[in-house]
Amino acid sequence: LVDEMNSKLRFPGMPNIWTMPIKNRIDMLSTGIRSAVGIKIFGPDLKTIESIAKKTENIVRPISGARTVVAERVAGGFFLDVDFDREALGAFGLSMTEAQDQLMQAVGGETVSFTLNARERYPIQIRLDRSYRQNATDLEHLILKNSSEQTITLNQVANVHFNEGPSMIRNENAMPVGYVFVDVDQNKTDLGGFVKRMKAAINKELKLPAGYSLSYSGQYENMQRVEERLKLVIPLTLFIIVLLLHFNTKSWIKTSIVLLAVPFSVIGAIWFMLLLGYHSSIATWVGMIALMGLDAETGVFMLMYLDISHDEWIKKDKLKNNEDLIESIIEGAVHRVRPKMMTVAALFLGLVPIMWSAGAGADVMKRIAAPMIGGLTTSFLLELLIYPVIYFEWRKFKSKEILK
Numbered sequence: 001l002v003d004e005m006n007s008k009l010r011f012p013g014m015p016n017i018w019t020m021p022i023k024n025r026i027d028m029l030s031t032g033i034r035s036a037v038g039i040k041i042f043g044p045d046l047k048t049i050e051s052i053a054k055k056t057e058n059i060v061r062p063i064s065g066a067r068t069v070v071a072e073r074v075a076g077g078f079f080l081d082v083d084f085d086r087e088a089l090g091a092f093g094l095s096m097t098e099a100q101d102q103l104m105q106a107v108g109g110e111t112v113s114f115t116l117n118a119r120e121r122y123p124i125q126i127r128l129d130r131s132y133r134q135n136a137t138d139l140e141h142l143i144l145k146n147s148s149e150q151t152i153t154l155n156q157v158a159n160v161h162f163n164e165g166p167s168m169i170r171n172e173n174a175m176p177v178g179y180v181f182v183d184v185d186q187n188k189t190d191l192g193g194f195v196k197r198m199k200a201a202i203n204k205e206l207k208l209p210a211g212y213s214l215s216y217s218g219q220y221e222n223m224q225r226v227e228e229r230l231k232l233v234i235p236l237t238l239f240i241i242v243l244l245l246h247f248n249t250k251s252w253i254k255t256s257i258v259l260l261a262v263p264f265s266v267i268g269a270i271w272f273m274l275l276l277g278y279h280s281s282i283a284t285w286v287g288m289i290a291l292m293g294l295d296a297e298t299g300v301f302m303l304m305y306l307d308i309s310h311d312e313w314i315k316k317d318k319l320k321n322n323e324d325l326i327e328s329i330i331e332g333a334v335h336r337v338r339p340k341m342m343t344v345a346a347l348f349l350g351l352v353p354i355m356w357s358a359g360a361g362a363d364v365m366k367r368i369a370a371p372m373i374g375g376l377t378t379s380f381l382l383e384l385l386i387y388p389v390i391y392f393e394w395r396k397f398k399s400k401e402i403l404k
Helices: 002-008 019-031 048-060 086-090 096-107 136-140 191-205 219-249 252-259 261-277 282-315 320-358 362-385 387-398
Strands: 037-042 066-071 077-084 112-119 120-126 143-145 151-153 158-166 168-171 175-184 215-220
Touching: 037 048, 037 191, 037 219, 048 066, 048 175, 048 191, 077 086, 077 096, 086 096, 096 143, 096 219, 112 261, 136 158, 175 191, 191 215, 191 219, 215 219, 219 252, 219 282, 252 282, 252 387, 261 282, 261 362, 282 320, 282 362, 320 362, 320 387, 362 387
Parallel strands: none
Antiparallel strands: 037 175, 037 215, 066 175, 077 158, 112 120, 143 151, 168 175
């Protein structure tokens, strides 16, 4: 839908940047950039900043995944300047304030009164008719009056001319700055991968003059902040899971067996995201963190059933050889099939409907749910097929003096 709109809505000087309105406002408030990726160019001279921005625009536009690239024309404004000659003003008996006030009233207008309509108030402004202020030549013949009511044309006391200057002056970190807006098609590429390719192309093809620098902002800036947090959150999550598992099992071996579900579930999560065409994002990593907790929960229950069956066989003095050990493990695993299937089915019933949602926030929720759905599938198979084998080898090694 976005590609279709982008192909049909093409207006000169009006680039398309597709985003949700509320998200756009939040991005603007937090980073100042309304597109997915923004390049900020810092330096002392606005014309040089604009030149660098145009070069950057040409470098970034051909990169795969860039939907719209536009550099701000910060120095492309045109202004009509009126430079008063103080000596000429003095010769005609006009002060600078009087001359500027008369010019402002004639061109910009002055509020002289208000008209009332019940509780409504409307200002009444007077100024010269448009035909007298249509162009610079008309303005040069604008009539001014001094205190003696002597009429003076504007060109007698001022120089009227057009001048080029900045249409907007942005200032950040105490330096002038120019923006390059980059709209990324995130259905074709992930944001992080696109920025890496963009940085490589800019570093290769763009040479910055002394005193100028680049920084990357927009959603990418938010993603970098979250990545820094995830570098702390993910190891901390794993550490807490390992600690809780050890408190529960009182065995580092059992803890390790339970943790084997994590890489297997991650494989399923990645496969499912590839199947859906999802790229790595903050939402998918949140889903991965939630998946770790689910894996630990279901793995502990599997080991509990295997331990219960193993201990019962020892109490009944039925565990004499490897065949008996295999039978005890099979018995524990079989007892676990139904509760395991019920657990996974309940989770699936809660997660799968999210994949068909289409309301506000659906895109984020889908990317949180997708890793959990894919990971649960592979961890389910692991716990029923691989766990018993690993448990058997461990118990066999631990009881090799007993089992013959």
